[in-house]
Amino acid sequence: EADIYQTPRYLVIGTGKKITLECSQTMGHDKMYWYQQDPGMELHLIHYSYGVNSTEKGDLSSESTVSRIRTEHFPLTLESARPSHTSQYLCASRNPRSSYNSPLHFGNGTRLTVT
Template identity: 95%
Template sequence: EADIYQTPRYLVIGTGKKITLECSQTMGHDKMYWYQQDPGMELHLIHYSYGVNSTEKGDLSSESTVSRIRTEHFPLTLESARPSHTSQYLCATRGPNSPLHFGNGTRLTVT
């Protein structure tokens, strides 16, 4: 079944560590997005991509970076994690004439 997968689901890590949050999709969609969301709160777009080798920053300034080397893969990296990065990170895709489809998120805690 075509879907979107995020790993890990939960991550607790110390300050200063480098982390990569994985997002992969089997739907073949060109458009992919990363949102930051404190649990149950407003969604903030931090990165998006409209295809391979295309990445843009979103509305919310973020110290994270992304890459899009393959259509199905859109990882997010924090070079040096800080407690202020503690949040939930949601990955989403959208195909032509289809709605935004979300993964179940990675809940990150930086101690």
């Protein structure tokens, strides 16, 4: 079934560890996005990609990095996790044939806690 998948759903990790949040979509979408959301707050765009080998920083500065080696895969990496990285991370994608008014398709999110 065409969908967008994020793993893990929940992650509790100690300070200083390297982590990768996985995001994959099977809808053939070129545009993909990572949003960060603190509890009770709005979603902030931290990274986006137009397609393979294309990655850009979003509106909110983030110490995380992303890669786009394959169309369907858009992982987010934190080299050294800190408590300030505790947040929810949402991955999304968009239909390449649509314009600005096409909807985003979201994954279930990863709730990250850094102790």
